[in-house]
Amino acid sequence: MASKHSSSSQVYKFEPINVGRWLIWGLFALVLISAPLVFTSSLGQMILTQMGIVIIICLSYNILLGQGGMLSFGHAVYSGLGSFVAMHTLNAITAGSFLLPVSLVPLVGGLAGLFFAALFGSVTVKTAGTPFAMITLGIGELIWAMSLIFPGFFGGEAGVSGNRIAGSSSFGITFGPQIQLYYLSAFYLFICTALMFAFTRTPLGRILNAVRDNPERVEFVGYDTERVRYIAFMVAGFFAGIGGAIAALHFEIVTSENVSGARSTVYLLWTFLGGATFFFGAIIGGVMAVLAFVMFSELTKAWLLYLGLLFLFMVMYAPGGFAGLIMMNLRVAAFGFLRKLWVSYLALGVTAMVALLGASVMIEMIYHLQFDGALGDELKFLSMTFNAKNFDIWFGSGFLMLTGLGLFELCRKQFLQEWGEIQEDIENEIKRRQALS
């Protein structure tokens, strides 16, 4: 949980020893290769492919947000335009007017993303901070509005569709079957992740961090911050374009929704929830994004409302996202103090559940009355049936929610106190170890 001590996570980036590094990347490759063997259904493989797409785009977004401190509300412009260009390329391949193996279409998307990032980035990075965010919003709206005006490129309301079985196929691989497309996306995912990770360890990557922390100082060590941000913008656009192109291949249709503000919001939301301060946070975010969309939306119609509440909560209390929470707790565990917290965590969990139960009953009832009213007043929720107009239930769930919230707040204060003490203990332990060495 965030507190004044949260910034004292020891290491900004994970720097395992060399063997560890090979191990992690090897494990990553192994997971990518074996995943479809575990999830053999077509649906499962579709979900995996979608995760790959969103992870690439979220990682590219995190170059801006987490590394550069640049909050963009219009990232879907670059992934979306990558999608459109990729789709047109695909159609050109089908028509025979362009020779390119389908497996290289993502690169075309990447180049498109790069081109448009170079074009729009040139004016966007003239500002920083809040104006920058507003300009990305404005350009996002501009492109989205243009997508409705130029049906030639954007396909109008129907969008642009295509067939990914196009051109010549080698070794009988057409990328028609989902599993083949999955492995293509997994390949690009691995390469892109590796490249973007490498980027964080280059001079430009580090200076980008410095620009995030203190742009004024960076000028005084010889760097043109505008230029730094411009290059980073283009790198992010490139990888976003690759992700967008794979999306075009996967869905075989691209519409104006792909460049919409709503889409940009999705990337922003999940990159932040995953954790912008750590590289792998965007990976977590990408996975959660697809899982939430596929599974959570089945669970309850109000899932966007819950998402909004979760987002608000995380911004206030856990701005490092899930990755930040994991890392902070790992650090505590490394010093052996984690077991001191289990009572607190349990209390927090229970009170949160109580509050959530009360709130969700009310939300579900409102949803039912609002949208399913024609079906009658009864609704099923959590394997219970109750009448949505029953005042007792309203009162009960409201009471439950408020009590849960009150108790949660109490537990949270207690938790913060314990957390603070543990942080101090860790600091002392570090000093003790330093004195010995």
Place this chain on the structure above:
Amino acid sequence: MSYALELKDLRKNFGQTEIIRGVNLAVKAGERVAIIGPNGAGKSTLFNLISGRFAPTSGDVFLNGTQLKGKKPFEINRMGLSRSFQITNIFPKLSVFENLRCGLLWSLGYKYTFFKFLADLDDANARTDELMEMIKLDNKRDVLAVNLTYAEQRALEIGITIAGGANVILLDEPTAGMSKSETTRFIRLIKEVTVGKTLLTVEHDMGVVFGLADKIAVLVYGEVIAFDTPEAVRSNALVQEAYLGSPDQQDQAGGH
């Protein structure tokens, strides 16, 4: 004779108010100059003008003979001038090592490279290690800058300032907020790390000034009313009147 830093009739207005009113100053290479003056005299503004943060209303700054008119801060820095800040201006979420390395990447020619790994830049890493030792923070290599003590952060600030090997260093109230003992140690550090460089520092602590500077420039209401050796400035009547107060007060503040 060419000067390391020359200010010619420098003026700066903010709206209707004239803050800097025609400053003329010529600093030789390797000189250590302290700029003193009452609050509001415009010392920080002067620094901001020299380092390119503000553009002068009129007049010029020359660095090693080259005019600095219209140049952006990063251009001026690349020409060999570096500055520190009164309010600590470091990279809070980076470690001590990273802070210092960022300070010297450009000077070693790495520019906007993103196809080389930082870990492979031996010269940068070696020089950063050297710097860490110089500013005596080598035992805090991986500590995040935000977790350092105030004095350590000020030392890091100096470290970043000199990292790029600039020849003209501007230090804006380096010892602000420090205790007497911290100040003494810090002045020794400054002397060590700026050997052979041209140094301009804004200071309020007279003890520091008289112990560190070859020459003192007295800035009052945006004008330099005296620019001379410490002893000469001490006995300059104008300066006494404007700033140092009566001879008794001077002896109490007194230098080393």
Place this chain on the structure above:
Amino acid sequence: MCASFFVIMEFFTISLLNSISYGLLLFMLSSGLTLIFSMMGVLNFAHASFYMLGAFFAFTIAKLIGFWPALILAPVLVGLIGAGFERYFLRKVHALGHVPELLITFGLAFLLLELVQLIWGRTSVDYRIPPELDGPLFTVYGTQFPIYKAFMMMMALLMLASVGWLIKRTRIGLVIQAALTHPETVEALGHNVPRVFMLVFGGGAALAGLAGVIGGNAFVTEPGMAAAVGPVIFVVVVVGGLGSLAGAFLASLLIGIVQTFSVGIDASLLSALASMNMVLTPDTFGYQVLSLKVSQIAPIMPFLFLVLILIFRPKGLMGKREG
């Protein structure tokens, strides 16, 4: 020849009046946004959501009690919500920097959208102009100018005049002005600066809510209205220069004029060339762009403005403070 002159004059006058009323509405929204930004350094992403809330509250209150009570109650409700948000949510992230502040107001916008959809549904609601304000005020060259548009303009000017008076002539206004640039000093003098922040945020929200009460029935009241007007007012404040009320005023009118006029112009570069006896065929390169009517690109006018300003004057028309 005489006839076309009158047609043009009619178009010009009506469009001008419409632009001013639209521009004033934009200014009502962007002024609240600018005040909050100048005071607290945070750009309230949820500002358009307060506009939406005002409209929906007014709809429900008007149905229950009537339009005129709604005119007072709805903005007050929205203001209370804004103040509550500042006190219990925004304040907590204030110390973390501008990005978290923007993110939390973004989260609020997201949440408010979902809540509005939950309570009032996903389609537009029938929020109507009250019958006493319905109808034409005067007729110019054959087109009617509605009473309600005049009412809108009057309300906007009244509101802005009173806010201006409040800030320049009352004690609380002086405190606000001082806290704008020197919050610590003001606090040291004994004023409760956090309470001032809460007041300003709540006040800005109330202004946006009032704009919603007035504009919601003139235009459409639906959950998508926040997303429709939000980007436009952000463009207004960036084009005008972040932190500048005069700039916001200028930009509001400018964008109001440009958008309103362009909606009515059905000419395109193609037709302009045609009038010069240059007829082009669909095979000509760029035909698609040339055949675009000005009215078709009306929606993107504000954003084109944005790009132009960024190229030629990144700080905005009258920009002062950077984000």
